[in-house]
Amino acid sequence: xxxxxxPSGTETxxxxxxxxxxxxxxxxxxxxxxxxxxAPVAExxxxxxxxxVEELGFRPSHAGTSLAAxxxxxxxxxxxxxxxxxxxxVLLGYEEAASRLGRSVLVLATHGRPDAxxxxxxxxxxxxxxxxxxxxxxxxxxAALGDVPVVVVARPVLAGVDSIRADNLTAARTLGEHLAGxxxxxxxxxxxxxxxxxxxxxxxxxxxxxxxxxxxxxxTPCLFDEDSGTRVAAGLLAVxxxxxxxxxxxxxxALGAIVAAEExxxxxxxxxxxxxxxxxxAARHARPAxxxxxxxxxxxxxxAAEVLDERITGDRTTPRHELLTTDLVVRDSCGLHP
Amino acid sequence: xxxxxxPSGTETxxxxxxxxxxxxxxxxxxxxxxxxxxAPVAExxxxxxxxxVEELGFRPSHAGTSLAAxxxxxxxxxxxxxxxxxxxxVLLGYEEAASRLGRSVLVLATHGRPDAxxxxxxxxxxxxxxxxxxxxxxxxxxAALGDVPVVVVARPVLAGVDSIRADNLTAARTLGEHLAGxxxxxxxxxxxxxxxxxxxxxxxxxxxxxxxxxxxxxxTPCLFDEDSGTRVAAGLLAVxxxxxxxxxxxxxxALGAIVAAEExxxxxxxxxxxxxxxxxxAARHARPAxxxxxxxxxxxxxxAAEVLDERITGDRTTPRHELLTTDLVVRDSCGLHP
DNA sequence: TCGCCACATGAAAGCGCTTCCTACGCCGTC
DNA sequence: GACGGCGTAGGAAGCGCTTTCATGTGGCGA
Numbered sequence: 046x047x048x049x050x051x052p053s054g055t056e057t058x059x060x061x062x063x064x065x066x067x068x069x070x071x072x073x074x075x076x077x078x079x080x081x082x083x084a085p086v087a088e089x090x091x092x093x094x095x096x097x098v099e100e101l102g103f104r105p106s107h108a109g110t111s112l113a114a115x116x117x118x119x120x121x122x123x124x125x126x127x128x129x130x131x132x133x134x135v136l137l138g139y140e141e142a143a144s145r146l147g148r149s150v151l152v153l154a155t156h157g158r159p160d161a162x163x164x165x166x167x168x169x170x171x172x173x174x175x176x177x178x179x180x181x182x183x184x185x186x187x188a189a190l191g192d193v194p195v196v197v198v199a200r201p202v203l204a205g206v207d208s209i210r211a212d213n214l215t216a217a218r219t220l221g222e223h224l225a226g227x228x229x230x231x232x233x234x235x236x237x238x239x240x241x242x243x244x245x246x247x248x249x250x251x252x253x254x255x256x257x258x259x260x261x262x263x264x265t266p267c268l269f270d271e272d273s274g275t276r277v278a279a280g281l282l283a284v285x286x287x288x289x290x291x292x293x294x295x296x297x298x299a300l301g302a303i304v305a306a307e308e309x310x311x312x313x314x315x316x317x318x319x320x321x322x323x324x325x326x327a328a329r330h331a332r333p334a335x336x337x338x339x340x341x342x343x344x345x346x347x348x349a350a351e352v353l354d355e356r357i358t359g360d361r362t363t364p365r366h367e368l369l370t371t372d373l374v375v376r377d378s379c380g381l382h383p
Numbered sequence: 384x385x386x387x388x389x390p391s392g393t394e395t396x397x398x399x400x401x402x403x404x405x406x407x408x409x410x411x412x413x414x415x416x417x418x419x420x421x422a423p424v425a426e427x428x429x430x431x432x433x434x435x436v437e438e439l440g441f442r443p444s445h446a447g448t449s450l451a452a453x454x455x456x457x458x459x460x461x462x463x464x465x466x467x468x469x470x471x472x473v474l475l476g477y478e479e480a481a482s483r484l485g486r487s488v489l490v491l492a493t494h495g496r497p498d499a500x501x502x503x504x505x506x507x508x509x510x511x512x513x514x515x516x517x518x519x520x521x522x523x524x525x526a527a528l529g530d531v532p533v534v535v536v537a538r539p540v541l542a543g544v545d546s547i548r549a550d551n552l553t554a555a556r557t558l559g560e561h562l563a564g565x566x567x568x569x570x571x572x573x574x575x576x577x578x579x580x581x582x583x584x585x586x587x588x589x590x591x592x593x594x595x596x597x598x599x600x601x602x603t604p605c606l607f608d609e610d611s612g613t614r615v616a617a618g619l620l621a622v623x624x625x626x627x628x629x630x631x632x633x634x635x636x637a638l639g640a641i642v643a644a645e646e647x648x649x650x651x652x653x654x655x656x657x658x659x660x661x662x663x664x665a666a667r668h669a670r671p672a673x674x675x676x677x678x679x680x681x682x683x684x685x686x687a688a689e690v691l692d693e694r695i696t697g698d699r700t701t702p703r704h705e706l707l708t709t710d711l712v713v714r715d716s717c718g719l720h721p
Numbered sequence: 722t723c724g725c726c727a728c729a730t731g732a733a734a735g736c737g738c739t740t741c742c743t744a745c746g747c748c749g750t751c
Numbered sequence: 752g753a754c755g756g757c758g759t760a761g762g763a764a765g766c767g768c769t770t771t772c773a774t775g776t777g778g779c780g781a
Contacts, residue, residue, distance in 0.1 A: 059529075102527075104504060104505070105508075106450070106508065107508050107509040108446055108450040108455070109450055111446040112444070112446040112447055112450050117446070119489070119509075127471060127474060127475040127478060128472070128475055129471075130468065130471070132471070133465060133468070133470070133471035134466070136465060136490070137465040137466055137492070140490055140492050141494065144491070144492070144496075144502065149489050149491070149505075149509065150489065150491070151457070151488065151489050151490075152478055152488050152489075152490055153482070153488070154478050154479065156479065164482065166442060167442070167487075170442050170443075170444065170445050171445040171446075171457075171487065189440075191397075271664070297664070300664070300668050303668075325665075326635070326663070326664070327663075327664045327665035327668045327669075330638050330641075330665045330668060331665075331668040331669065331670070332669070332670035
């Protein structure tokens with residue numbers, strides 16, 4: 046609104062490449078070349094052009110550029126949801142890496158909205174490539190994106206599509222065996238495996254790990270938030286032969302479960318073991334501190350950006366599949382240490 | 384890579400408005416009108432066009448559209464950083480509201496990078512409006528954005544620019560008075576007021592509230608993460624006449640401070656009061672639970688998107704300044720309740 | 722001294738869309 | 752029966768940029 050924007054003074058709209066060309070006394074092609082370095086320009090001319098750019102405060106219009114150059118210099122990322130530390134961290138890593146690679150980031154949270162499909166397709170139309178997390182849209186939608194490079198994160202491998210995942214299976218097995226070592230007998234898994242491929246893997250791993258010790262866990266569906274954790278755990282713990290271990294699909298559920306256990310007078314880590322997944326900040330501050338599994342969330346995001354970039358630049362044409370390691374973090378909520 | 388993308392089969396690139404026009408046997412102008420409803424089109428023609436659109440899987444190119452219509456259908460949001468629950472929640476609210484309003488969201492984290500200025504200007508060139516959080520870029524940068532609508536969040540009011548803030552001052556005063564009621568005498572504020580306008584307000588409010596009871600707090604600079612909180616608090620608590628209350632600029636610092644206090648055998652809530660700000664998840668799970676101030680983070684984000692939209696659509700031309708209320712959440716870390 | 726070549730540059734053709742302006746039917750009316 | 756008006760649709764001109772193609776200039780070798 047102030048007079049600041051256009052040093053030239055009178056202009057209303059933005060300054061275009063024509064203004065710069067006129068000012069520098071050259072053609073628009075030369076301005077373009079001087080700025081992008083796409084072809085040689087005499088040193089004196091380049092200096093003149095850059096001076097004009099500076100004086101006029103010229104910023105090339107992105108719409109014009111992407112139309113002509115058929116590129117967007119932007120990446121997309123699709124989340125099922127944006128709440129919780131997990132997604133924030135992944136986004137953080139992604140944004141950091143993408144902007145280091147000179148790309149803007151467009152975020153989209155499908156959040157269970159019915160038109161998620163259309164939203165993703167729309168997004169695909171304004172980026173050079175995109176990352177899709179977990180169960181946001183069906184495989185068909187991804188396949189139908191056509192020639193826009195896609196990297197899936199925390200989702201099963203899809204033919205021809207790059208993927209990046211954390212190794213849920215191994216850590217889950219280790220967790221199951223660790224719990225068996227604590228002498229638990231009746232184990233309940235809280236979470237909905239069918240809601241997320243990641244959770245399905247965790248469930249499978251835990252079952253394997255416990256199964257090796259003759260323990261057969263049960264699964265109880267549960268939304269991935271604290272309140273649901275409290276509610277579901279309360280129901281589970283209220284019965285006569287209650288479980289002596291609650292393996293939760295994420296930390297939020299586990300933290301909620303701890304509340305439920307304490308409410309009915311159970312000592313977490315003694316009367317009942319409770320474990321989470323993700324190692325969010327609250328996990329280590331809770332008392333008893335939560336036994337959980339740490340996954341490299343930020344690395345998941347930054348690696349996704351890098352893998353995607355290879356596709357966009359065409360540096361690589363064969364699919365790449367990465368499996369990042371996770372760590373079991375043993376604290377007090379799973380039982381007293383020997 | 385598969386044959387899925389273009390039902391027409393042979394096409395390599397994307398299908399354009401010309402393809403649709405040819406298929407429907409109309410001109411491109413009619414296709415545009417039929418799709419956007421910008422002018423009346425005979426019902427039969429419209430049906431024919433829409434059928435062609437459907438069959439060809441036509442998606443208008445965003446670059447073409449924004450170039451011709453001089454609009455981007457996208458909003459930007461600039462964060463100083465993306466870590467921590469605060470920003471994630473704000474983004475969540477923003478994305479939700481923006482996409483409800485039919486706009487994509489571009490995120491940018493300046494993260495102390497030296498070219499933040501250029502990055503913000505670049506961002507401004509690809510959106511219809513943007514939100515700037517806290518101390519990411521100087522006022523001049525915002526002013527120089529010219530005619531791109533801007534809404535600042537958690538930042539002092541700027542002439543002619545819409546703003547949305549949480550009421551730090553009132554809650555901070557209340558917090559100061561509450562602590563005074565607990566009988567504290569030596570109060571240290573942990574955080575760097577000069578780093579963030581929000582924090583400066585919190586510091587001012589706390590000082591006011593305590594000052595009313597004859598207590599003069601001191602301020603100790605501190606980065607806004609747990610480790611810094613632990614380190615700074617450890618230093619503060621190690622001296623002979625240690626503070627009996629640590630007022631922390633955010634929950635991360637406070638949680639870190641609790642660790643430091645417990646490490647040297649102090650009982651938080653008895654020997655030393657510790658308070659935070661934000662009410663993150665870990666605050667209520669920590670033991671003792673953290674006394675803190677809850678701010679409507681998600682509302683901050685969604686309101687920003689709405690206020691921005693009013694500017695973009697031109698529904699409003701006078702600045703709007705919103706101050707959202709915050710709540711003191713008293714738990715155990717600030718002292719035993721009478 | 723003449724001719725050729727490399728280099729630097731400008732003109733112009735799009736990129737895919739929106740929209741103004743014009744043209745064409747068809748209807749109702751005098 | 753001819754004319755004006757309205758509803759509908761097409762042509763074409765941009766939007767701001769990149770890039771191809773053609774042109775002009777100077778320098779060099781012969």
